[in-house]
Structure formats: C-alpha cells, structure tokens
Amino acid sequence: MLIPIENVLSKDEVRQFRARLDAAAWQDGLATAGSLARQVKRNQQLDDASDTAVALGNHILRRLGSHPEFISAALPNRIYPPKFNRYRDGGTYGVHVDSALMQVGGTNITVRTDLSATLFLSEPDEYDGGELQIEGPFGVQAVKLEAGDMVLYPSSSLHQVTPVTRGARIASFFWIQSMVQGEGDRTLLYDLDQAIQELTPRCAPDDDQLLRLTGVYHNLLRRWAAT
Template sequence: MFLEIPDLLSAAEVARLVEIARTRPFIDGRVTNPHSKVKANLQLEYGDPAYAESSRLMAQALQRSETFRNATFPKVMAPPMLTRYRHGHAYGLHSDAAFMPIGERPLRSDLSCTIFVSGSEAYEGGDLTVQLGAQRVRLRGAAGSAVVYPSDTLHEVTPVTAGERVVGLTFIESRIADATRRGLLHELNEVAALEGLSMDWDNFSRLQHVQMGLLRMWADPN
C-alpha cells in the first residue's frame, strides 16, 4: 500500500518545523544505525527540547488525519524524528528493520512514513524511491505532505545535489499485520464511506456487518 496525504501539516506547523531544523543541533544519523554503510544524513539531537516538540507536532498531525487512520489501522507509532539531508547526503538502498526498540516492547514496522517539511523546490536530488520489482517509484512531496509505504520494501533517498531536504520519519505497527488483509479492509471502508449513504439502508447495514466482522477476525485489539 502506498498512501499520499497532501495536507498533513498546516502552514504554521511546517513553519515551526522549518524553524526547529534551522536553529537546533543535528547529529550524525548513523547513531540509529551505526553499522550501515549507505546512510549519510543528520537527525535532530534526542536530548534537545525541540526534539520532543517536533515529534509531538508530527505525531498529532498523523493522529488527527482520518485518511492516515483509516488506511494504516495504527496500533503503535514510533515518535516521528526530524532528519536533514544536505549536499552529498543520501541513504542508499535498504529496507527498514523489522522490529524497533520503542517504548516498553519492540515495535513491528509494518509501514514507514515520510513527512515532507522542505518543499520539493528547496532541494535537488534527494528523491525517495521505492523498488517494486524491476521498477522504482519516485516519491517527492510538497511541504506539509506525507507518504506511507510498506517498511519491507527496498527503498532509498538519492543524493542531494543542491539545497537541503528536511523530512520527518516514523514507523507504524498496524492492528492488521497482514498487508493484503489491511488493503482489502481499507478498500471496503472507502467504498462504504463514498457510497454507503446512497445505498439502501438494509444493504448498507449488511456492508457494515461485513466490515466489522473482518475487523474482528483480522485486527489485534491489544
């Protein structure tokens, strides 16, 4: 599943994140993946008070997005982290770790999310590309937008050749672990949302019965 959310952040939220990125200290991004030979970027320092503020701001934006909630069925979400790519920075082809030490227990990374803080006009290069078989999907969003994609796909950030790329990153453990089931239920929910009120009420009730039955069968309530 690939999900694009055009207006996740408000203009004020984008401006605040840009200000944090401009004024607060960043450290070598390899601190979260010290053995990587392909990661070259910077990330906001954990101990800085602005880290908690920026993470909370991005998390709240995702949590209030009905589009995000309906597609991902979020159970646990890693605190979003601001990262910076300057000239020459890149993140070579990789897939995200299956489990991440977040909170009281490891988070299973079902979905990854990139939140675009810099507008695409602010930098050259720096494309998020996801490999699908022999093809690569190029993802490059406007400031305030976000994209969600499967964590187990091979993906990369191509080298930045000019300007600066600032994005937020987070990982989501879904209540529906199986990607096929998650996608089917999302499609069914979309049809119900778009067409349900124009249906005969008895048929709409039957559709809702199927939706809730599948959710009970497939979702982890804990």
C-alpha cells in the same frame, strides 16, 4: 501498497516546524546507523531526546490521531516516536530495508515495523534530488511530496533517498505497528473503507446496502485485528 496522505500538517504548521528545525543542532546520521547502514547512510539527524524533536514529534502524533485517512490506511496499534533528518551537500541514504523491530529509547516498548512513514517538511522546489525511491511489486516508485504531505509504505520494502545536489531535504520519519499485520489484509480494508466513505454522503443513513457493506468491513477487521 504506497499511500500518499495530503495535509498532515498545514503550511502554517510547516513554517513553524521549519523555524525550529532550522535553528536546531543537527548530528551526523551515522550515530544511529547499524553496521550495514553505515556503508550507505550520509545524512543528519536530530537528537531524539532534544526538546525540539520531542515537541514536534508529539505534535505530529496528535495530528495523526485525528486524521481519518491515516487511521484508515495504517490501523495503528503503536507508533514509534517521530524522528527528523536532513539531507544536503550530496547527502543520501542508499538502498536499505528497515529493521523489523524497533525498541523505543528509554522504555521497554518494542514496535513491530509494519509500515514506514515519511512526512516531507521541505517543498519540492527547495532541493534537487532527494527522491524517496521505494521498490514494490510493480517496480521502483519515486516519491517527492509537498511539504506537510506524508507517504506510507510497507517497511519490508527496499528503499533509498537519492543524493541531494542542491538545497536541503528535511523530513520526519517513523514506523507504525498496525493492528492488522498482513499487508494484503490492510490494503483490502483500506480500499473497502475508502469506498464506504465515498458512498456515505450519497446514501440515506439507514440505507440497507451501505449498512451491509459497513458490516463486512467491521467483520473483516474483527477477524484480522490483533491488539
């Protein structure tokens, strides 16, 4: 399931991010490309170990740690540290699939990539092209969100970034290992949790049906979660 999440960063936070990113030293994205990706990847990336990448990545992680919709949708166990890329002058990333396992640099931590995330840091009118196209069971969906918004999608999906023909598309991207590995199970829990959150303001705190529904959610989570 493809899930857009609004306002992960405020517009003011985006401006602060952009000030640092616009002044950063960008590198050829081929430096981190595998053998297949080298054939289709044309972008720029920040050095993961740079002060800018580390500081901005940690800021994103702090925001996500208190973002209820992200937690509901991803049920995160581990998050690969956010990375940053830039597409311009025809930059593109052809159809590819993310690696199943990602080793966090400088550590012995491995992240199973259940979910991929793209956090947009350029407004849609700043660039032409640059749509994130994700293949799913109902065909290809194109995503181009407001700056500060993020999309979550299954890492098993084939996806691409179309060529940027004007301006620059700047984004952060990363991967999540969920406590619930099965995509169908996560989707069911997310839909159930969203329904509970919508019902809660309309019901008394001791409403029996709401309590039963909440119990079903937690019992399913207890059955499917692995930590």
